[in-house]
Amino acid sequence: MSTATAPTTLAEAVSSPAAPAAAGRVARLLRVRPLVAVLAAFAVAALWEAYKLLGPEQGWSLGETRLLPRTTAMAMPHTWDVAARLLEPVSGATGAEALWVAVLRAGASSAGIALTGWAIGVAVGAVLAVTMQRLRVVESAVLPLVVLSQTVPLIALAPLVRSWGSRLELGAVTWQPWMSVAVIASYLAFFPVAVGMLRGLQSPDTIHVELMRAYGAGWWTTLVALRLPAAVPHLLPALRLAAANAVVGTVVAEVATGLPGGLGRMILEFANFAASDPPKPWAPILGAVALGLLAAGLVALLGRALHRYRRTEVAS
Amino acid sequence: MSTVQEHPTPAAHPRGATAVEIVGAGRVFGGRSAPVVALEDVDLTVAAGEFVSLIGPSGCGKSTLLRLVADLDQPTSGTVRVFGGSARDARLARDYGIAFQQAGLLPWRTVRANVELPLALAGTGRASRRERADELLAMVGLTEFAEHHPDQLSGGMQQRVAIARALADSPSLLLMDEPFGALDEMTREHLQAQLLRICAETRAAVVFVTHSIPEAVFLSDRVVVMSPRPGRIRQVVDVTLDRSGAATPGSGPHDDAGDDLRTDAAFVAAVAAVRTALHGGGTGPRGVDLR
Ligand SMILES: Nc1ncnc2c1ncn2[C@@H]1O[C@H](COP(=O)(O)OP(=O)(O)OP(=O)(O)O)[C@@H](O)[C@H]1O
Numbered sequence: 374m375s376t377a378t379a380p381t382t383l384a385e386a387v388s389s390p391a392a393p394a395a396a397g398r399v400a401r402l403l404r405v406r407p408l409v410a411v412l413a414a415f416a417v418a419a420l421w422e423a424y425k426l427l428g429p430e431q432g433w434s435l436g437e438t439r440l441l442p443r444t445t446a447m448a449m450p451h452t453w454d455v456a457a458r459l460l461e462p463v464s465g466a467t468g469a470e471a472l473w474v475a476v477l478r479a480g481a482s483s484a485g486i487a488l489t490g491w492a493i494g495v496a497v498g499a500v501l502a503v504t505m506q507r508l509r510v511v512e513s514a515v516l517p518l519v520v521l522s523q524t525v526p527l528i529a530l531a532p533l534v535r536s537w538g539s540r541l542e543l544g545a546v547t548w549q550p551w552m553s554v555a556v557i558a559s560y561l562a563f564f565p566v567a568v569g570m571l572r573g574l575q576s577p578d579t580i581h582v583e584l585m586r587a588y589g590a591g592w593w594t595t596l597v598a599l600r601l602p603a604a605v606p607h608l609l610p611a612l613r614l615a616a617a618n619a620v621v622g623t624v625v626a627e628v629a630t631g632l633p634g635g636l637g638r639m640i641l642e643f644a645n646f647a648a649s650d651p652p653k654p655w656a657p658i659l660g661a662v663a664l665g666l667l668a669a670g671l672v673a674l675l676g677r678a679l680h681r682y683r684r685t686e687v688a689s
Numbered sequence: 690m691s692t693v694q695e696h697p698t699p700a701a702h703p704r705g706a707t708a709v710e711i712v713g714a715g716r717v718f719g720g721r722s723a724p725v726v727a728l729e730d731v732d733l734t735v736a737a738g739e740f741v742s743l744i745g746p747s748g749c750g751k752s753t754l755l756r757l758v759a760d761l762d763q764p765t766s767g768t769v770r771v772f773g774g775s776a777r778d779a780r781l782a783r784d785y786g787i788a789f790q791q792a793g794l795l796p797w798r799t800v801r802a803n804v805e806l807p808l809a810l811a812g813t814g815r816a817s818r819r820e821r822a823d824e825l826l827a828m829v830g831l832t833e834f835a836e837h838h839p840d841q842l843s844g845g846m847q848q849r850v851a852i853a854r855a856l857a858d859s860p861s862l863l864l865m866d867e868p869f870g871a872l873d874e875m876t877r878e879h880l881q882a883q884l885l886r887i888c889a890e891t892r893a894a895v896v897f898v899t900h901s902i903p904e905a906v907f908l909s910d911r912v913v914v915m916s917p918r919p920g921r922i923r924q925v926v927d928v929t930l931d932r933s934g935a936a937t938p939g940s941g942p943h944d945d946a947g948d949d950l951r952t953d954a955a956f957v958a959a960v961a962a963v964r965t966a967l968h969g970g971g972t973g974p975r976g977v978d979l980r
Pocket residue numbers: 718719725726727746747748749750751752753754790918976
């Protein structure tokens with residue numbers, strides 16, 4: 374035995390100077406998620422600047438269709454110009470707040486709506502998934518509708534939701550315009566949850582289902598003790614998708630319904646400055662990107678809390 | 690040593706002295722075009738407190754028969770009654786504990802929480818649940834692994850957790866499908882002795898599937914020898930051994946009482962009888978361990 378192992382250790386000793394140690398250190402650093410995110414942001418900025426430097430001034434078109442964007446300062450301002458612009462006041466008016474503060478305020482408003490939409494979407498998606506798991510009939514009837522629902526264009530939906538909402542009588546509560554936006558966001562958010570959670574609820578092995586059956590566990594007990602824990606690995610990516618969808622849905626619905634205060638309206642307003650102040654329209658877009666990253670980060674934290682449900686059994 | 694065994698008078702179960710009563714049971718899988726007859730005309734009665742082993746070539750329907758008793762599958766003909774009622778009632782009343790051919794542990798639960806599962810489902814309090822789980826984990830030699838998760842355990846260790854889980858609720862009927870298949874000889878013998886002890890203590894009836902003739906003979910009051918497809922009961926071998934020594938826990942895995950028994954003349958004779966029964970009918974003893 375010892376003679377058999379000796380050559381391998383010798384070979385390892387010869388071929389392993391400092392290189393593996395350094396590689397290990399890089400690998401360890403790359404496991405620090407936030408650091409990777411910052412590096413990725415810099416990579417995107419570098420790509421932007423590289424294209425701006427090397428790409429054709431007037432872009433590149435095939436007939437009428439422009440396939441590559443223009444690289445002029447108006448179309449693609451320098452990343453550092455955008456960063457500098459964030460620190461300057463929003464407008465020339467006296468006492469105007471800094472651009473980044475305005476973006477932050479609009480972002481907070483959108484974030485609140487997106488979170489509400491996400492929560493509603495997750496709740497609706499979860500209820501749908503559980504009902505579909507419980508009743509085969511519901512699954513075959515509702516699942517196609519769920520898929521179909523996502524083909525309705527958001528822009529068409531927004532005015533409808535707004536007019537329905539304004540006609541709603543909710544007792545003491547009057548329908549607020551932001552609620553329409555939250556509903557539209559939830560419309561995008563429920564889909565991945567319904568589909569992902571259904572798959573998760575259906576994922577337990579026969580042996581586990583039979584184990585619960587053997588111990589006389591009813592549907593509810595099986596759901597709580599087996600199906601929900603087993604659904605977690607499928608649910609987490611669904612929740613992350615739902616978060617991203619909620620952010621996109623919120624911003625687009627803000628644009629479509631013209632709700633003031635959020636990032637969507639800001640994007641609309643600042644678009645007018647594309648010629649006079651090119652970096653300015655990019656500020657709310659950056660805000661929307663940051664909001665999306667924040668949402669994904671929050672779901673990742675949730676995933677960390679649920680990590681014990683992500684274990685898998687090795688085949689025995 | 691080879692005296693005629695006195696069956697201990699089984700403790701009266703609230704619903705009758707027979708644990709399992711199978712009459713004319715058959716199970717046919719598949720459609721009308723290509724039916725697979727897994728079981729045909731099986732009659733078997735297991736008294737309360739009795740230990741019955743099922744042995745037979747691979748694919749002869751042992752697991753299927755066990756699943757009928759567990760009400761995880763229904764016979765296509767005949768009846769299965771458990772403790773005087775339907776198999777379904779017994780299942781809903783949590784009358785039996787079961788260990789499948791695979792361990793089937795829940796990956797997100799710790800080893801201890803897996804053992805506690807039947808107790809949790811029965812609504813047992815936290816403290817007594819924990820106490821019972823620790824006791825069983827000590828028995829299967831996994832005390833140090835109580836806080837581990839199943840993916841951190843070897844296949845044999847997972848199997849031992851599954852055995853502990855089956856015993857957790859002190860069921861009056863134990864259904865075990867090759868529970869010791871993945872274990873080494875020492876652990877296997879230790880657990881065999883422990884199982885005999887537990888059955889003597891709790892007066893539990895056991896239906897035990899195995900591929901090992903010595904194991905079947907060592908453990909059982911009766912060994913049911915099955916024939917390959919269609920699965921039928923070919924012969925029932927009565928085993929009469931004095932297990933008074935083997936059932937008491939010895940000093941270690943190799944307790945002398947068990948070793949004595951395994952060299953006993955009655956033991957050897959019963960092994961020979963089961964082996965002859967398995968060979969009978971001309972078909973080879975496929976998948977059967979003939980040690
Ligand atoms: N769900 C099923 N559908 C169709 N056929 C089945 C099913 N379950 C079992 N069978 C068939 O029934 C027969 C008996 O299977 P069973 O699992 O009971 O065998 P076994 O005696 O437990 O074998 P082993 O010792 O290998 O575990 C086999 O021929 C198998 O193909």
